Amino acid sequence: MPTYAADYAASLADPAGFWSGQAARLTWQRDPPRPVLSQDEDTGFYRWFRGGRLNTSWLCLDYHVANGRANQPALHYDSPVTNVRRSYTYAELLDLTARLAGGLRAQGVGEGDRVLIYMPNMPEAVVAMLACARLGAVHSVVFGGFAPPELAVRIDDAQPRAIICASAGMEVDRPIPYLPLVREALALATHQPACVVVSQRDFCPAELPEVPATVAGEAAATAPRFVDYHELLQAAPVAAVPLDATAPLYILYTSGTTGRPKGVVREHGGHAVALRYSMGAVYGLKPGETMFSGSDIGWAVGHSYIVYGPLLLGATTVLFEGKPIRTPDAGTFWRLAADYGVHVLFTAPTAIRAIRKEDPEGRLARQYDLSRLRHLFLAGERCDPATYAWAGELLGIPVVDHWWQTESGWPMLATCMGYPDALPARAGSAGHPVPGYQLEILDEEGQPVPAGTTGLVALRLPLPPGCLPTLWQDDARFQQAYLDQFPGYYISGDGGYRDAQGYCYIMGRVDDVINIAGHRMSTGELEEVLAAHPAVAECAVLGLFDELRGQVPVGLVVLKDGQTLPEAELEQQLIQLVRSRVGAVACFRQAAVVARLPKTRSGKILRKTLRQLADGEEFTVPSTIDDPAILDEIRAVLTRRGMLKEIGGSQLDPSCLSS
Structure with missing residues (x-):
């Protein structure tokens, strides 16, 4: 059986050779000619398996x-x-x-x-x-x-x-x-x-x-x-x-910075090869076994791991129409896993936090036979260590936080459970690069940064099969949005770092980095601290405008069910927690309790929208928001606490300017 180390090295040393071997695991109407990797003459964009013919539906x-x-x-x-x-x-x-x-x-x-x-x-x-x-x-x-x-x-x-x-x-x-x-x-x-x-x-x-x-x-x-x-x-x-391998299979729209959605294109050939490989290599699933992805078919997760991935493998997939809580209770996911003999469960950290909030002791999970469940995979946003630890202790199985995007269509970072030498998953980390992805952390000049230093997460070209070859009818926008910043790299838009052991940490979108009196700090780092408080179910940290410091962090927290800690007391405990773990330089001085946080339907917290609301900026309510009424609730809380734009006139704490 190949090892992760060997396959990863082979995928970088000879990408065409490695993926040609993976393509041979599928049945093609016409095998792709060698070499299986080429570049368009006009655009220079990479294409996989040009000249091969197959059909994804036939393979599924x-x-x-x-x-x-x-x-x-x-x-x-x-x-x-x-x-x-x-x-x-x-x-x-x-x-x-x-x-x-x-x-x-x-x-x-x-x-x-x-x-x-x-x-x-x-x-x-x-x-x-x-x-x-x-x-x-x-x-x-x-x-x-x-x-x-x-x-x-x-x-x-x-x-x-x-x-x-x-x-x-x-x-x-x-x-x-x-x-x-x-x-x-x-x-x-x-x-x-x-x-x-x-x-x-x-x-x-x-x-x-x-x-x-x-x-x-x-x-x-x-x-x-x-x-x-x-x-x-x-x-x-x-x-x-029978279709050309480079024929488009689907268009999936993702949000764009200009407000006009970007149509991510996926091709039949590369998509089938990558997903078939990922089912075994990343998720450790075998033909005939069962996977439940608690997502929506409107997201990339739904495309890849509700529909196409399991069916390409010959596995069984669970399609769920409902919510992780209140349909009828916080034990719904565990009931599904027991009823259908699920081997791999994949959902967003938000779903686990919601379950934990309503059933903090995990009593509902203990009502079901989860003996077949081998792995819990999390993606969509960074999983805070507190949620990670809770799920691992409750289920007694490996919890794998991994990272990918709509654009990639399948994981870029993971603990690859299909390999015998997969290193243990680690709380807070999305694991190691999946074979095919050469991930680097770059500074703003495009130079690699030392271990432990936060920078821009980039992938060296060519990207492996399955990733977007371009945007729908917009090559220029694809070039500008992903490739122009640093030639030879795909820029993910996320920030993160790699530790001395090679574990990678994704800290969130680059625009979630706040600048406090010249100190750059990830909101994800602060959220990790707040989420560690035993009363907090989930949280969001916003970097709000401040005339003296540029930005200051403010926390919004949702309490676990049954928590009665007064808001003022909780706020002081959170302030001290941040001061003790991050330092006074974080300048964290305010936290407010809210009933819920605004999220997309995939469970991502809309931090940018929250910041714009609190700063008094004009903004368009994102089309992906789960419930727009939440924003009015948040506005009322921020008004009551005096945490709207007027926060910029607050007294300067000299400790926030210390180096």
Whole structure:
């Protein structure tokens, strides 16, 4: 069995040779010619496996049905919010996918066309993704319930031939009709799809509109048809289309600094090779075993490790529609792991913090048989050591904090559990570079920094397969956003450091570094200290404007359930904790208790938005926010505590200027 050390060295010394070996583990319609790594003549961007032909949907389904897994569960769907559970074998999932692909083809969808999918975590969404891949159509999944203006932006950018949506999504206490949101987005968009395919949900069916008789001429010709999803399933099944390895599989939009989302492109060939490799090397999963990723298909995690990764491996995946708490309680994830015999659980640290907040003693976890669960993987934001330790002690298994981005599509840093010489995971660290990634920590001049020094996290080119080759129809923006700062490197936008033993620590986005009287400090470092307090469930540290010091840190903390410590007393304890562990230079003097923190749907805390709110800046409420009402709650707390922009007029503490 290869070792991590050997594979990592081989992947850097001969990238084309290493990944050619990994590609050979897949069945290709036409093997990629050597060398498998090339550069575009016009842009200089790297491309993997050009000239090879394959189909991701075929690899996920047809291959396994033909090789003994037809009756193995491919997908378990579990939804406590709709009270529905259902399992699909590989044969059943293939049949649904092939028939939906036939229905889409009858609607005019073909190779290269875009299809926008606007659905929650429901089996029909997974089938839609795989059906698009089967035809060579390019899917773009947008969160069900996403705001119409943001949906319209994505419609105009991707210009889909079809939109596939659910009639509704289900929150904990109420349904959210989707069709009115889609129609509002279409009214805002310039581009109009040929058809809108609607998957009806029993708890909230939608009446499919017809083109009004009063609409005539060009307007009638461009108005989309509304079609029932299940009618398309009556079509004859179609075979998978062999595709160039460099053909786009999907577009996934991520936020951009200009407010215009960036369309991250993923290609069939590199994506399949990288994900198939990562399932064993990083997650230690074997064919036939089960993985549960507590994410949404609208995120990269959902694409990679709910849908494509497990199915490429021949594993079983769990699709969950609900929340980690209150559907019905904080034991939901443990119940899922027990019911489906989960071997690997992957979620965001926020989910574990929420579970810990409601069940700090972990009593609910002890009600379930978790004997098959081998590893808990965390990603999405940095996991504070307190949460890491709590989960490890509760479950008695390795907890692996690892790091990757929408742009990479699979892990860049991890403790690779599939290798026998994997070093132990370490609290606060995202592990070591995964084979294929040459990670370096650079200063602002692009020079490597010594161990222990925080800098910019960069990856030397070429990036391995599976990473974005460019942005959708915007090579110039890809070059400017990721490659221009330091030639020869991909710039991640995150800050971090590497310790003397080679463990890497990601401290958050570069714009989360605050400057206190000339001292640069990561908010992640301060959050780690606050999270260590026994009363704190989760927290966010903001760097607020200050006329004398440039910025000062302010803490917002959410208490664990049952905590009754007075806010003033807690604040003093937190101030002393920071002073003792970081020093007076941190100038940490204020902390406020809040009921909850604003987050994206993937669980990332919206620190920049919080800072803008507290500094009195104008800002646009991010389209990815889970609940905009939280911002009003935070504003009320900051006003009550006098922690809005007026904080800049506070008295100067001389200790904050000490060196």
